[in-house]
Amino acid sequence: MESKETKLHQEVSSLAILESEIRKLQYRQDALIEVLHIAQNLFSYLSKETLRYVAKQLKLPYSKVQGVATFYHLFRLQPPAEHTCIVCTGTACYVKGAYRLLETVESWSGLQEGHISEDSKISLRSVRCLEPCGIAPVVVIDGKVRGHETPEKLLQELKGWFVNVKDRS
Amino acid sequence: MLKIDLEEIASKEIAARKPNRIHCCTAAGCLSAGAEEGFEQFQKEVDRLGLTDTVQVAKVGCMRLCCQGPLVKVQIADSTNSPFPIEDKHGTIQNNNQIEILFHQVHAESAKSIVAGFTGQKVEAVRGDFQSPFFQNQVSVILDNSGNVEPERIESYIAAKGYKGLYQVLHHFSLDEVIHEITRSGLRGRGGAAYPTGIKWGTVAKNKSEKKYVVCNADEGDPGAFMNRSLLESDPHRVLEGMAIAGYALGSSQGYIYVRGEYPLAVQRLQIAITQANRLGILGTRIFGTPFDFRIDLRTGAGAFVCGEETALMASIMGQRGTPTPRPPYPAEHGLWGMPTLLNNVETYGNIAAIIRNGSDWFAGMGTQTSKGTKVFCLTGNVVNTGLVEVPLGTPIHKIVYDIGGGAVEGNTIKAVQTGGPSGGCIPAEMFDVPVDYDSLAKLGSILGSGGMIALDNTNRMVDVARFFMQFCMDESCGKCIPCRAGTVQIHRLLRKILAGSADHADLDRLEQLCVMVKDTSLCGLGQSAPNPTLSTLKYFRSEYESLLKESDSTQRINLPLLCSSAQMGNQEQLSAETKGS
Numbered sequence: 053m054e055s056k057e058t059k060l061h062q063e064v065s066s067l068a069i070l071e072s073e074i075r076k077l078q079y080r081q082d083a084l085i086e087v088l089h090i091a092q093n094l095f096s097y098l099s100k101e102t103l104r105y106v107a108k109q110l111k112l113p114y115s116k117v118q119g120v121a122t123f124y125h126l127f128r129l130q131p132p133a134e135h136t137c138i139v140c141t142g143t144a145c146y147v148k149g150a151y152r153l154l155e156t157v158e159s160w161s162g163l164q165e166g167h168i169s170e171d172s173k174i175s176l177r178s179v180r181c182l183e184p185c186g187i188a189p190v191v192v193i194d195g196k197v198r199g200h201e202t203p204e205k206l207l208q209e210l211k212g213w214f215v216n217v218k219d220r221s
Numbered sequence: 222m223l224k225i226d227l228e229e230i231a232s233k234e235i236a237a238r239k240p241n242r243i244h245c246c247t248a249a250g251c252l253s254a255g256a257e258e259g260f261e262q263f264q265k266e267v268d269r270l271g272l273t274d275t276v277q278v279a280k281v282g283c284m285r286l287c288c289q290g291p292l293v294k295v296q297i298a299d300s301t302n303s304p305f306p307i308e309d310k311h312g313t314i315q316n317n318n319q320i321e322i323l324f325h326q327v328h329a330e331s332a333k334s335i336v337a338g339f340t341g342q343k344v345e346a347v348r349g350d351f352q353s354p355f356f357q358n359q360v361s362v363i364l365d366n367s368g369n370v371e372p373e374r375i376e377s378y379i380a381a382k383g384y385k386g387l388y389q390v391l392h393h394f395s396l397d398e399v400i401h402e403i404t405r406s407g408l409r410g411r412g413g414a415a416y417p418t419g420i421k422w423g424t425v426a427k428n429k430s431e432k433k434y435v436v437c438n439a440d441e442g443d444p445g446a447f448m449n450r451s452l453l454e455s456d457p458h459r460v461l462e463g464m465a466i467a468g469y470a471l472g473s474s475q476g477y478i479y480v481r482g483e484y485p486l487a488v489q490r491l492q493i494a495i496t497q498a499n500r501l502g503i504l505g506t507r508i509f510g511t512p513f514d515f516r517i518d519l520r521t522g523a524g525a526f527v528c529g530e531e532t533a534l535m536a537s538i539m540g541q542r543g544t545p546t547p548r549p550p551y552p553a554e555h556g557l558w559g560m561p562t563l564l565n566n567v568e569t570y571g572n573i574a575a576i577i578r579n580g581s582d583w584f585a586g587m588g589t590q591t592s593k594g595t596k597v598f599c600l601t602g603n604v605v606n607t608g609l610v611e612v613p614l615g616t617p618i619h620k621i622v623y624d625i626g627g628g629a630v631e632g633n634t635i636k637a638v639q640t641g642g643p644s645g646g647c648i649p650a651e652m653f654d655v656p657v658d659y660d661s662l663a664k665l666g667s668i669l670g671s672g673g674m675i676a677l678d679n680t681n682r683m684v685d686v687a688r689f690f691m692q693f694c695m696d697e698s699c700g701k702c703i704p705c706r707a708g709t710v711q712i713h714r715l716l717r718k719i720l721a722g723s724a725d726h727a728d729l730d731r732l733e734q735l736c737v738m739v740k741d742t743s744l745c746g747l748g749q750s751a752p753n754p755t756l757s758t759l760k761y762f763r764s765e766y767e768s769l770l771k772e773s774d775s776t777q778r779i780n781l782p783l784l785c786s787s788a789q790m791g792n793q794e795q796l797s798a799e800t801k802g803s
């Protein structure tokens with residue numbers, strides 16, 4: 053476990069990086085989406101404080117920054133879970149049985165698609181096309197893309213994660 | 222910037238090539254199948270066996286047969302003297318004295334064995350087949366460089382005639398001549414709407430303005446299609462060159478590429494490509510020593526399908542929420558920051574340099590009367606071979622699905638293909654003779670769209686397919702106009718009701734009415750086309766809908782003709798009203 057101190061240290065240095073990136077973009081208001089991408093990469097999600105900070109730096113109303121951040125699916129407004137399982141439900145994966153994969157994980161784990169477990173350990177999400185459609189159906193487990201997935205193989209992979217999970221939200 | 226000599230760069234590059242080459246696909250599909258690992262193993266083994274003077278390992282782009290990735294192509298010079306064991310020539314092709322062999326599913330072990338082949342050892346790896354119908358029925362115009370040039374090295378692109386087109390227009394073409402050439406070629410936009418590219422360029426060129434913008438739409442929202450991504454990852458300079466030619470023709474000095482946020486590799490390769498082009502003075506100021514300046518910047522999307530729509534895309538480039546605005550005014554008059562703006566798709570730009578180099582007649586010689594050139598399709602779904610396919614426009618669907626795609630997997634039959642993604646429709650197998658061009662598909666109630674082509678077989682239920690696309694549109698509706706925001710929800714609800722077996726004929730009629738209403742009254746293309754998948758499945762697979770209706774109801778109803786155009790739809794409503802009355 054990281055100590056509180058190193059975490060704080062990291063946040064301070066991330067903030068410094070964000071500030072310098074915003075400077076490089078010349079505080080341009082039309083660079084808002086770029087700035088949010090950078091911030092999310094640094095902090096792994098966009099907290100209210102981060103959005104406020106961006107608003108202040110770009111001299112934009114907070115409501116506008118928040119409006120943009122909520123409009124786009126890729127921006128996360130909540131801290132990510134420790135483990136993530138993402139099931140692609142794009143068309144190519146859909147016709148190859150993506151929903152069977154999703155249902156298998158859901159019924160086995162008790163976790164619903166789009167939700168995070170109560171202990172913030174596991175998140176189960178679906179996305180629309182990860183683009184290696186040639187090897188559909190595709191899932192991403194902790195960042196690793198797996199093609200030609202089957203319910204059996206997927207469960208095998210996930211078994212270690214699910215010990216008494218409860219749906220958080 | 223000093224005048225640079227493309228010929229010199231090209232000949233240096235070619236002279237530095239080793240006689241034998243190992244091309245590893247490192248586009249997204251093969252990377253997710255583990256291509257990086259294979260690539261590293263190749264390099265390690267070539268070093269270890271001291272083969273660096275004769276064997277070169279290169280990272281290249283997509284080689285099309287994505288389902289068999291990671292793909293590797295081995296080029297062997299002087300096949301008679303090579304120690305590489307190629308007694309079995311089956312599946313290989315001869316290319317300028319070189320023999321080319323394809324390998325499937327190349328991981329560390331097979332990589333090791335392939336390199337050992339250059340010392341005369343037996344090769345233990347899965348051989349692919351370049352002679353198979355999958356490859357033999359395809360052409361290479363847009364994908365000419367994919368799998369051959371190294372996307373992260375500009376010299377490699379230049380050695381493949383890269384930036385010659387740009388050089389040519391800057392030195393030998395007037396602005397009008399460029400536009401004339403593109404117009405004559407008959408090229409139509411590849412992003413979906415199929416608007417004639419030359420005419421669009423002409424409109425932007427005519428609008429006098431201090432500043433103008435050239436924008437490349439690389440948002441590629443159709444889930445299940447990756448043509449644009451593949452091109453950007455495999456051959457990014459081709460797109461930059463096309464944009465720069467457009468910039469010259471229109472009198473613009475600034476370009477933007479709006480890339481989907483989900484495409485980090487494409488963003489990275491574009492960034493590298495732009496930096497390299499800037500360094501050589503091929504982009505930036507005083508390009509090739511002429512007075513022409515053109516810079517290109519990247520903008521990344523953040524996951525919103527509607528941002529593929531041009532007005533929403535421009536809003537997003539300017540840092541706003543990506544909601545569409547009514548047209549007119551069109552971007553050609555009033556685009557980014559109110560200035561005339563040209564917006565074209567990745568593949569549209571990808572055609573430009575080749576048209577300039579080879580002439581508009583060459584381009585117009587391919588395709589059909591109204592749809593010229595070739596098109597890249599992304600063939601996925603329930604066929605044997607999935608991946609990228611390039612064919613001349615006008616190629617019949619059966620050739621794509623059965624010859625190239627290899628037909629259904631064993632035991633199943635293909636029922637339909639879905640084209641055009643969430644804005645398109647389904648074409649039943651009985652109609653696979655239809656040529657794939659813009660007008661023929663539109664006549665059938667689908668669209669060619671940006672090139673997604675998904676094969677559906679007897680395991681797929683068409684009503685569920687319709688529901689799937691409607692859910693997509695419902696989730697992606699930006700919410701600005703009511704028909705789209707509320708209509709997609711209602712249609713989705715009705716489709717679910719039908720799937721649950723609790724709907725009756727009145728629901729089916731309501732479904733049709735709603736579809737037509739949403740189509741006619743939505744603000745932008747998203748809503749206007751959202752009902753297409755439902756309408757086309759209703760048109761060709763109506764019996765699947767009817768078989769799901771509550772039984773008591775369906776016995777009262779006479780069978781309706783299976784095929785009906787939307788013009789006939791009125792009659793049908795009447796008919797169903799009559800039967801209900803009886």
Ligand SMILES: Cc1cc2nc3c(=O)[nH]c(=O)nc-3n(C[C@H](O)[C@H](O)[C@H](O)COP(=O)(O)O)c2cc1C
Nearest residue numbers: 410411412438441442529530531565566569746747
């Ligand atoms: C909802 C919606 C999504 C779209 N998505 C894309 C897309 O992903 N890529 C694209 O090039 N065009 C897309 N378009 C079409 C663009 O609005 C525009 O017509 C096109 O980029 C113009 O380029 P072209 O003339 O080269 O085809 C979309 C349109 C709509 C209505």
Ligand code: FES
Nearest residue numbers: 142145182183185
């Ligand atoms: S549809 Fe799943 S990767 Fe494209």
